[in-house]
Amino acid sequence: MKGFKASLALFTAASAFISSASLVQGEERELTVxxxxxALQIKKIASYDSGSDEGGTEILAYDIHTKKAFVTNSAKKSIDIVDFSTLNKNEDLSLKPSASISLKQLGIENADGITSVATHPKANFIAAAVxxxxxQENGYVVLLDKEGKLLTKIEVGALPDNVVFTPDGETLLTANEGEPSSDYKQNPEGxxxxxxxxEINNLKKEEIGKADIKAINVSFQDVPIRGEVRKNSKGTLMKQLEPEYITVDEESEYAYVSLQENNxxxxxxxKTQKFDEIVGLGVKDHSLKENALDGMNNGKINIEPLPVLGMYQPDALDYFQKGNKGYIVTPNEGDARDYEAYGEEKTIKELLNSGGKIELNAKHYKGFTQEEINQMVQNGLFNEKKLGDLKVSIEEGKNKDGVYESLYSFGGRSFSIWDAETLEKVYDSxxxxxxxxxxxxxETFNSSNDKVKLDNRSDDKGPEPEAAEVGKIGGQTYAFIGLERMGGVMVYNISNPTEAHYTTYFSSRDxxxxxxxxxxxxxxTFIDQKDSPTKTPLLIVSNEVSGTVALYEIEGKAKEFKDVPKTHWAYTYIQELVEKGIVDGKEDGTFSPQEDITRAQFAKIVKRALNVPSVSHSAPFKDVPEWVNDDVNALYEAGIxxxxxxxxxAPEQSITRQQMxxxxxxxxxxxxxxxxxxKQAPFKDRETISEEAQEKIDALYTLGVMSGKNSGNFSPYELSSRAQAAKVLSKLLSSLE
Known part of the structure; x- marks a missing residue:
């Protein structure tokens, strides 16, 4: 435990939950927090009720220029326009639509509904997927002005399920899912x-309808595949691939497309208008303690390691950037192919009753030995009171003889962060x-969204994280993850993507x-402070089953330490590192700037600051504690x-100025x-600096990162304080910009 306590000197451990669940109650609104x-103060300030119940509110797009929200209403096959400009953070409002535009009013026939909507970041129009x-026939994207008037209709692929503009406003993208018909007689390619x-941006309204606007449909033909992409289902690979959701990088150069069923x-x-690659996301080993789950619907809470592999299968995804590096947040919902003519989902009990044979092999599970798995099976693991009702895929986990050596469930019951360049997972909750x-x-754990009952969804996908959005508040970056079944929103601080940590969970579900x-x-939908009608950050959540939209005001404060006042010489450096998620202080709210910093602590913050990639192999050291092992391995591999x-x-030794x-x-x-x-640094004690270090210290002096002591000495063997380390690291980051 010594190493763990030491790690808390610079950050709060992500696994240490300090709960303070409470009911925040206003005149009408109640909020469980x-x-x-x-770090965050959350208040529900307004709501919108579509009056349509299920399907009345699904996807919402906010226009920063008109302060209007455009809400898809699948129950009425319409887009409801709601004016947010009247919002006042000091009032509790029930909002009404200023207009409702149906497909019938637009003269669009033979349409299944509206699945998605997006507002152009600059021009005066929106796009909706129809x-x-x-x-199974080709769908459309319709362009409307922000009053709801039809401008034009553009043919796209089959079942456009998501529509998004690139940040530069030059391109519109749709994810065309291409689902099969229930009888599987029709199965278009995604x-x-x-x-x-x-060009549309510069046209007048009346000119847009006359313009010859056509979509380029990009297929997956001959696209390289990396990793295990699910392709064991019915139909050709091209027909199995089903685009679900799109996010785009800040430079509008790459789009990332979730293929949910394919994991x-x-x-x-x-630029090339071609797919570079398709990357399989792998599986989550629920046999490990940190990945435990409740896999049984027995009216109790049983969160435990189990011999199950969860397919991440994200629906939504959101791109964000830290420094010059991009990341993708995914809510790992899970989804099975389930049609009248074919379905891949069965409970374990159904699988066995239909003649399936299960012989679990420990080589697929890191958390159990073969003897432990055999004993679990002998003790009735597959009985109805245990895992018998857990839904798994009949397509995955079989060996060449058709025997199931592993069980694959749907979804990860978590959210993940992926390196956008490599699509390797850097964090999972x-x-x-x-x-x-x-x-x-x-008393209501794992309820469904239409039934309040304890343990109702444990044998399915649990809380079923569905939606994700990234936003910045108080200098920190947060991921907001909506739970489709339980309701509410999980909030994680992702300022340091590889060490994200839980901040808050809140819900206004009754x-x-x-x-x-x-x-x-x-x-x-996250609305940044500068674009918010209330001048504070807002989170807008559209709730499908209740047909309501909830508007939450979220105020954050930049973390400050009681022992680092604004007059402290290192205040600016320390606050910069706090805002970048590099340091987080101690649990008691102090930073202890005068304390010496250890070699392990310094390794931790250097890896964070430079986003040094993790490695799978270990450094040769035998004394590195687990909490900093990944950091030391990465820095050693990089030669740092x-x-x-x-x-x-020697992780617990204080680091000297020369070592630093x-x-x-x-x-x-x-x-x-x-x-x-x-240039050579003019330190009076230069002869006391090691020969190896002299060149490095001269370079740091040239860069202005380390300038020595007021005495004119460098003092190479003097121990470095936490404040001094913060200053040097801050100056290093400035020199790299």
């Missing part, structure tokens, strides 16, 4: 449509969603009835740190290469 800390009826709207993400190059909701709702207020978050000896890292200088300059060279011109 569970907090790890008080699948045809039947859905695709992504690319529509050039750059994969496709990377689309917007593990079992935390179920851990938290079990604590907050012990659990007094099966379906009442704010049930089943389907879409989430060395040990005291070949096998000793060596690490910092190696970090600079790892990122930028060696300096071409270096």
């Amino acid at each position: 569970d907090r790890k800390d008080d 699948p045809s009826s039947p859905k 695709s992504v449509s690319i529509i050039n709207v750059k 994969a993400i496709a990377k689309l190059n917007l 593990g079992s935390q969603f179920e851990d938290i909701t079990a604590r907050v709702y012990p 659990m007094s009835e099966d379906v009442k207020e704010d049930s089943a978050p389907e879409g989430i 740190i060395q040990g005291k000896t070949k096998e000793v890292f 200088a060596l690490v910092i300059m190696r970090a600079y060279e790892w990122k930028k290469g060696k300096l071409s011109h270096v």
Whole structure:
């Protein structure tokens, strides 16, 4: 435990939940809030009730220019326009639509509904995705002005399920899912449509309808596949691939497309208008303690490691950037192919009763030995009172003899963060969603969105995270994840993507009835402070089953330490690192700037600051505690740190100024290469600096990262304080910009 306590000197451990569940009640609104800390203050300030119940509100797009929200209403096959300009954070409002535009009013026939809507970031129009009826025929994107008047209709692929503009406003994209008919007689290929709207931006309204606007449908033919992409289902691979959702990088160069049923993400190059690759997301090993789940519907809370592999299968996804590096957030919902003519989903009991044979092999599970698995099976693991009712895929986990060596469930019951360049997972929330909701709702844990009953969804997909949005508040970056079944929103601080941590869970779902207020978050929209009608950040959640939209005001405060006043010489440096998610102080709210910093603590923040990629193999040191093992391995592989000896890292030793200088300059060279011109530093005690360190210290002096002591000395063997380390790291980051 010593190493764990040491790690808390610079950050709060992500697994340490400090719960303070409470009911926040206003004149009309009630909000259940569970907090790890008080970084965010959340209040429900308004709501919109479509009056249509289920399907009345699914996807919402907000226009920053007109302060209008456009809400899809599948029950009425319409878009409801709601004016947010009247919002006042000091009032509690029930909003009404200013207009409702139906497909019938627009003269669009043979349409299945409206699945998605997006507002142009600059121009005066919106786009809506309209699948045809039947859905296997090509669908459309309709462009409307922001008053709801039809401008034009553009044919796209089959079943457009998501529509998005690129950040530069030049391109419109649709994810065309291409689902089969229930009898599987029709099964169109999935695709992504690319529509050039750059020229439309300059046209007058009356000219848009006359313009020859066509979509380019990009297929998956001959696209390279990396990793395990699910392709064991009915039909050809091209017909199995089903695009679900799209997010685009900040430079409008790449689009990332979720292929939910295939448990994969496709990377689309917007310059070449071709897919670069399709990448399988792998599976989540629920036999590990950190990935435990409740897999049995027995009226109790049983969150435990089980021999099950969860397919992540994200629906939504959202791109964000930290420094020059991009990441993708995914809510790992899960989805099975389920049609009249074919279905892949069966309970374990149904699988066995239909002649399936299960012989679990421990080589697929890191958390159990073969003997332990055999004993679990002998003790009735597959009985109805245990895992018998868990829904699994009949397509996955079979060996060459058709025997199931592993069981694949749908969804990860979590959210993940992926490196946008490599599409490798850098973070997953593990079992935390179920851990938290079990604590907050012990009597209604894992209820469904249309039935309030304890343990109702444990044998299915649990809380079923559906929606995701990233936003910045108080200098910190947060991921907001909507839980479709339990309701409510999980909030994680992702300022440091590889070490995201839980902040808050809040819900305004009324659990007094099966379906009442704010049930089943389907879409989430974050409104930045500068674009908000209330001048504070807003989170808008559209709830599908209740047909309501909830508007939450979220106020954050930049974290400050009681022992680092604004007059402290290192205040600016420390606050910069806090805002970037590099340091987080101690649990008691202090930073202890005068304390020495250890070699392990310094390794932790250097890896965070430079986003040094993790590695799968270990450094040769035998004394590195688990909490910093990944950091030391990564920095050692990058050539940034060395040990005291070949096998000793000495993590608890305080770091000297000379050691810190060596690490910092190696970090600079790892990122930028060696300096071409270096001037000699004029330190009086230069002869006391080691020969190896002199060159590095001269380079740091040239960069202005380390300038020595007021005495004119460098003092190489003096121990470095936490404040000094913050200053040097802050200056390093400035030199890299």
